[in-house]
Amino acid sequence: MIDGLPPYPAYKDSGVPWLGKVPEHWEVVPLKRLAWFKSGAGFPVHYQGETSAEIPFFKVSDMNIRGNEKYLHVCANTVSMAVAQDLGATVLPAGTIVFPKVGGALLTNKRRIAANQCCIDNNMMGCVVRNGNRDFLFLIMNYIDLGQIAKPGPVPAISEGEVREIRVALPSAPEQTAIVRFLDYKDRRIRRSIRAKQKLIKLLEEYRQALIHQAVTGKIDVRTGKPYSAYKDSGVPWLGHVLEHWELKPLKRFVRLNASVLAETTPADYEFRYIDIGTVGTGFLTREPQRLRFGNAPSRARRVLHQGDTIISTVRTYLKAVYFVDKDPEALVCSTGFAVLTPGPSTQPKYVSYLVQSNTFTDRVTAESVGTAYPAIAEGRLGSFYVPVPPLPEQTAxxxxxxxxxxxxxAAIAAARREIELLREYRERLIADVVTGKVNVREVAAQLPEEPPEEEAGTDEEEPVAEELATVDSQEESNGEE
Known part of the structure; x- marks a missing residue:
């Protein structure tokens, strides 16, 4: 329970295990009493790409577009009313609460509110309020963990019928208003704190990238802290001038690409740790690799990693996912969505990692990528990029x-990320305790100052998290959406 907030005077058993006890005067009702639910429609590829029709058509990946952090405004696809009818897609009204209903995206428990009438694809479900306070229902939907309710199996899923029967605790209308007011007030302050820390992280990351860029492009001599004395034109427009005594080589002449793979004859019970796109940031792992057996691993889990290897994403290249294997890995395998760079004998292994982390290189990879929803670069094209190669002693320096x-x-970035994580955990706990009646906020809410309503465009929202983007995108890819 959140400290400083009192409980209600009397409670009763809700009869719902995950709800526990609720205030005595609250009702316990199925969601179908408050809203109706509608799944989205299939969205064939040949209908996608239109951006000027009158009805937004949202996909799961649109939930992570900047500006869509709470209210869905921005989308990659639109359809006409005639196309919506051809697809059998329900046009949902503005204010509909939408969420993923299948696969890994369901497990992220993301909820959004449609700012305008829209259609949604068949990986999503819409919740249209018919009784009560829409904002209170949005809080309830955020609290419910659909992953605990969904059908188990390799692809978790939940149906309209199952969602309709979920039982929730319902206070009176005035109390719903008080709860929304209190949580809105607290949420604004939490988001402001998170944004301040995200801005700090961005500044630190920019400074980190500047240091790497200066070092691997020879703008400074790291041994003296001063510029070198002689430079030459690289002949590569995006590289500009490089040091006179450094070599220029295609990346494929500096490292080996994808040197080791798992054979299709690998025993089904062979166990390994798997790195997918969502596991990697720029220079670090966002979470521990998943343990899998070959027999039930995805077909893209094939590239074997060794100490000294560097991996760089060749799909969803905007994520700039790069990771260096600095220790002897125990059965470590990555997705075929990465290129594996194995250094040669005259190469300092970690220099390769710093080189491909530099903005000069990652920006070029992004610029050369093809595709809108899932930009990717061919490994042959990646290997053809010329890179500056200093002598081995300078690589080591x-x-x-x-x-x-x-x-x-x-260390500073990790500390700020941990503080953000703690703030998000606090917010989740606060919402859970308030919307289930574990604490009574009526008196506190009545004393809060009036504040102007926030813009629905999402300008005051937190940045989406890179690994969340990758998780949702990976799910759509595995569902065959593209």
Whole structure:
């Protein structure tokens, strides 16, 4: 229970295990009493790509577009009323609460509110309020963990019928208003704190990238802290001038690409740790690799990693996912959505990682990628990029310098990320305790100052998290949406 907030004077058993006890005067009702639910429609590829029709057609990936953090405004696809009818897609009214209903995206428990009438695809479901306070119902839907209710199996899913029967605790209309007022007030302050920490992280990451760029492009001599004395034109427009005594090589002549793969004859019970796109940030892992057996692993889990390898994403390249394997990995495998760069004998392994983390390189990869929803670059094209290659002693000096400088920045970034994580955990706990009646906020809400309503365009929202983007995108890809 959240400290400082009193409980209600009397409680009763809700009869719902995950709800527990609720205030004595609250009702316990199925969601169908409050709203009707409608699944989305299939959205064939040949209908996608239109952006000027009158009805937005949202897909799961649209939930993570900047500006869609709470209210869905921005979408990649629109349809006409005639196309919606051809697809059998219900046109949902503005204010509909939408959420993923299948696969890994369901497990993220994301909820959004449609700012305008819209259609949704068949990986999503809409909740249209018919009784009560829409904002209170949005809070309830945020609290419900559909992953605990969904059908078990390799692809979790939930149906309209199952959602309709979920029982929730319902206070009176005035109490719903008080709860919404209190949580809105607290949520604004939590989001402001999170945004401030996200801005700090962005500044630290930009400084980190500037250090890497200066070092791997020879803008400074890391041994002296000063520029080198002689430069030459690289002949590569995006590289500009490079050091006179450094070589220029295609990446594929500097490293080996995808040197080791799991054979299709690998025993089904072979166990390994799996890195997918959602596991990797720029220079770090966002979470621990998943343990899998070959027999039930996705077909893209094929590229074997060894100590000293660097991986760089070749799909969804806007994520700039790069990771260096600095320790002897125990049965570590990555997705075929990465290119694996294995250094040669005259190469400092970690220099390769810093080189491909630099903005000069990642920006080029992004610029050369093809596709809108899932931009990707061919590995042959990646391998053809010319890169600056200093002598081995200078590679070692660059790595030692960057290790020392980025360690301090990485520690500060990790601390800020942890603070954001704690704030989000606090918010989730606060919402859970308030909407289930574990604490009574009526008196506190009545004393809160009046505040102007926030814009629905999402300008005051938190940044979406990179691994969340990758998780949702990966789910759509595995569902065959593209």
């Amino acid at each position: 660059i790595v030692e310098y960057l290790d020392a400088e980025t360690a301090k920045l990485d």
